[in-house]
Amino acid sequence: MRKEKGWKEIPEGGLIVEPGNAREYNTGSWRSSRPIRDEEKCTNCLICWIYCPDSSIIVKDNEIVEIDLEHCKGCGICATECPVKAIKMVPEGEAE
Amino acid sequence: MSNIQALTGDGSVANAMRQINPDVVAVYPITPQTEIAQEFASFVSDGLVDTELINVESEHSAMSACVGASASGARVMTATSANGLALMWEIVYIAASMRLPIVMPVVNRALSGPINIHCDHSDCMGARDSGWIQVHSENAQEAYDNTIQAVRIGEQEKVRLPVMVNLDGFILSHGMERVELLDDAEATKFIGELKTQYPLLDVDHPVTYGPLDLYDYYFEHKRQQVEAMENVLEVITSVGEEFGKLTGRKYGIMEKYKLDDAEVAAVALGSTNGTAQAAVDELREEGIRAGLLKLRVFRPFPVKEIVEALSNAKHVAIFDRSISFGGFGGPLFTEIRSAFLGNDKIPATANYIYGLGGRDINVEDIKTVYKNLTSGKSETVNYVNVRE
Numbered sequence A: 001m002r003k004e005k006g007w008k009e010i011p012e013g014g015l016i017v018e019p020g021n022a023r024e025y026n027t028g029s030w031r032s033s034r035p036i037r038d039e040e041k042c043t044n045c046l047i048c049w050i051y052c053p054d055s056s057i058i059v060k061d062n063e064i065v066e067i068d069l070e071h072c073k074g075c076g077i078c079a080t081e082c083p084v085k086a087i088k089m090v091p092e093g094e095a096e
Numbered sequence B: 001m002s003n004i005q006a007l008t009g010d011g012s013v014a015n016a017m018r019q020i021n022p023d024v025v026a027v028y029p030i031t032p033q034t035e036i037a038q039e040f041a042s043f044v045s046d047g048l049v050d051t052e053l054i055n056v057e058s059e060h061s062a063m064s065a066c067v068g069a070s071a072s073g074a075r076v077m078t079a080t081s082a083n084g085l086a087l088m089w090e091i092v093y094i095a096a097s098m099r100l101p102i103v104m105p106v107v108n109r110a111l112s113g114p115i116n117i118h119c120d121h122s123d124c125m126g127a128r129d130s131g132w133i134q135v136h137s138e139n140a141q142e143a144y145d146n147t148i149q150a151v152r153i154g155e156q157e158k159v160r161l162p163v164m165v166n167l168d169g170f171i172l173s174h175g176m177e178r179v180e181l182l183d184d185a186e187a188t189k190f191i192g193e194l195k196t197q198y199p200l201l202d203v204d205h206p207v208t209y210g211p212l213d214l215y216d217y218y219f220e221h222k223r224q225q226v227e228a229m230e231n232v233l234e235v236i237t238s239v240g241e242e243f244g245k246l247t248g249r250k251y252g253i254m255e256k257y258k259l260d261d262a263e264v265a266a267v268a269l270g271s272t273n274g275t276a277q278a279a280v281d282e283l284r285e286e287g288i289r290a291g292l293l294k295l296r297v298f299r300p301f302p303v304k305e306i307v308e309a310l311s312n313a314k315h316v317a318i319f320d321r322s323i324s325f326g327g328f329g330g331p332l333f334t335e336i337r338s339a340f341l342g343n344d345k346i347p348a349t350a351n352y353i354y355g356l357g358g359r360d361i362n363v364e365d366i367k368t369v370y371k372n373l374t375s376g377k378s379e380t381v382n383y384v385n386v387r388e
């Protein structure tokens, strides 16, 4: 968990003064189920990468390398859009 | 070198705006503020200011344009009255919470309904919790002086809050008085340059204004606003002193009139203080030790200073030109009365609600209030000059 700052430490007026700091906001803590990708089935078509609203599908050299669970909030869009049903949403309690 | 003119309250405010020369003014006409906008618009047409004047379609838009312009790094003003302020409501709070030092003369007028265009303080009092600094003016001179000082006060780094400069509708806005204006160059020098913080137009340092702020940080931002308000009285005092050195008209948080040895005192905001001073003079001649506390600053509420100023009085009449329906007296009354809790000396206080919708109050009315106070004829909450 990120330590929340006190009122003396934050910019006035609710301003965001560093661009791009949404990255530091751990939306992964909202997740109730997580996407599990079956590497065998996955064709690396990257449709899930396009659709993921949190840029949580991490791609390197045209292949998925991981799903960023710090930011994936478990919306399940990737699982819905995957044409070969390679992604399964598993409730957090059941995922290891 | 000063420049003496015959001006109405609105005219004096418009001249202050001319000297402030704001980057942006977004304004919509409403009686009795209209003459400010009208006169300022003629200054724009005559090329006397560099202001971008935005003619908007409502006060909600006026304040919205002010918020955008101020966030972009401009010095910004608007002006309004009563229902205009009410229509701005949503954005009035946003201006304060984004810490934008917008200056807004409010020509005080009764809120509808029934519709009425005359003076009372129901407009500004409704905005007392909005996070704006609120100063009041006794006459056209003070309306001018307060407008000039407001820019300095609001823009102060440890403040950065918007300021309402209140002046009583018609009584001040349309009454012609002798007003001493600063020399233009002196005014420019006194006001100084706006030091922006996080201007939106600084594309090399991009910032976001107005993001979602939930239970994890909203409260901290409110706490910051409290702190900014706590810094205000000190700033008002130092700006008022500096203004005094320049003009001979020194300003503070309040003005005490024959108060030090007063047994019976009154507190009021705005133009009524002129009438009340005449009443105090006459009462003194009759041998009554009367005094007056003219409060200049209502927000932030100067608790310590008020208690100190009134502690020696036995009786205090608190004049409210607005009403809090279903409440325990008017806003000035409830705050002053509770300010005394825990103090060693607590004067007997009574509330006098008066002047709603422009109902006149004269010297005799005020003298009667003082006399009723000492003779035990007052209730806790009284209504002056209302017919049974």
Ligand code: SF4
Binding pocket: A034, A035, A051, A052, A053, A054, A055, A056, A057, A067, A071, A072, A073, A074, A075, A076, A077, A078, A079
């Ligand atoms: S569940 Fe939603 S947030 Fe998580 S990876 Fe899939 S699309 Fe992205």
Ligand code: SF4
Binding pocket: A037, A041, A042, A043, A044, A045, A046, A047, A048, A049, A064, A081, A082, A083, A084, A085, A086, A087
């Ligand atoms: S959409 Fe399905 S198949 Fe395509 S890359 Fe994502 S998981 Fe693999």
